[in-house]
Amino acid sequence: MNTDFILTRIRNVIYEETPADQPAERRFSPELPCAELIFHFRSDATVYFGDSVLVTGDDCVRFLPAGTASRYIVKKNRPQRRDRYVDIFFETDRPVSDRPFCVMPPDAVRLGALFRRIATVWVARREGYAFEALSLLYQIFAELQKARYLPQEKIEQIDPAIREIEANFRSPFDADRLCALCGISYSYLKRLFVRKTGLSPKQYALELRLNYAKSLLETGRYTVGRVAELSGYHDASFFCRQFRQHVGVTPHRYRRPDPPGE
Numbered sequence: 001m002n003t004d005f006i007l008t009r010i011r012n013v014i015y016e017e018t019p020a021d022q023p024a025e026r027r028f029s030p031e032l033p034c035a036e037l038i039f040h041f042r043s044d045a046t047v048y049f050g051d052s053v054l055v056t057g058d059d060c061v062r063f064l065p066a067g068t069a070s071r072y073i074v075k076k077n078r079p080q081r082r083d084r085y086v087d088i089f090f091e092t093d094r095p096v097s098d099r100p101f102c103v104m105p106p107d108a109v110r111l112g113a114l115f116r117r118i119a120t121v122w123v124a125r126r127e128g129y130a131f132e133a134l135s136l137l138y139q140i141f142a143e144l145q146k147a148r149y150l151p152q153e154k155i156e157q158i159d160p161a162i163r164e165i166e167a168n169f170r171s172p173f174d175a176d177r178l179c180a181l182c183g184i185s186y187s188y189l190k191r192l193f194v195r196k197t198g199l200s201p202k203q204y205a206l207e208l209r210l211n212y213a214k215s216l217l218e219t220g221r222y223t224v225g226r227v228a229e230l231s232g233y234h235d236a237s238f239f240c241r242q243f244r245q246h247v248g249v250t251p252h253r254y255r256r257p258d259p260p261g262e
Contacts (some may be wrong), residue, residue, distance in 0.1 A: 043085065054102045161182050
């Protein structure tokens with residue numbers, strides 16, 4: 001997350017509790033005219049935004065950058081559960097982040113209170129509400145910066161795991177080896193990893209693997225089966241299913257996109 005941006009405008013703030021009978025999968029317009037910051041008081045969903053996959057949970061903060069993505073899909077993992085969240089639509093002089101991310105803040109109670117307050121201020125629209133809302137949003141980003149900050153010693157503690165994943169992302173994911181390299185439990189490694197990268201170690205490895213597969217497909221030199229093999233998949237069918245789930249199109253379509261105008 002960048003820290004040298006200025007908030008220029010809040011377009012809207014909404015508080016919503018979804019009905020229990022809402023469809024398990026919702027598709028939204030992938031064209032976002034402004035950035036979004038969402039606090040999920042209650043959630044259990046998987047979000048597909050462009051080539052990123054985010055998992056939301058209770059007391060989770062999700063950020064989506066402005067611009068156009070290839071897709072924006074939210075799949076509820078527990079369809080009958082009522083989700084509750086505050087969504088802030090805002091503009092800045094420069095991007096907060098080029099990529100979407102999720103954060104599990106250490107002080108969710110304080111952060112949730114700030115989101116509730118900004119929603120109340122926005123709905124009441126009393127004199128000076130726009131300035132008060134901007135002030136609250138600055139406080140929210142201050143809390144998020146603290147949540148994503150890791151002291152240098154913590155970064156150094158998980159660096160062996162990051163280097164191992166980046167060097168061997170095509171190999172089967174081995175949580176035990178990562179823990180042995182860092183000398184910490186997997187739950188602690190995962191917590192530090194999410195704070196640094198916004199992803200769990202397994203999600204980070206998967207993103208690297210799929211990005212590598214996409215780069216091979218873009219060359220047009222390899223069959224889908226060969227791309228699967230080079231990317232570390234022993235089952236081409238599983239590769240195709242996982243690729244479509246996370247990228248939004250099949251490897252065949254990604255390799256040969258429709259010509260312009262079709």
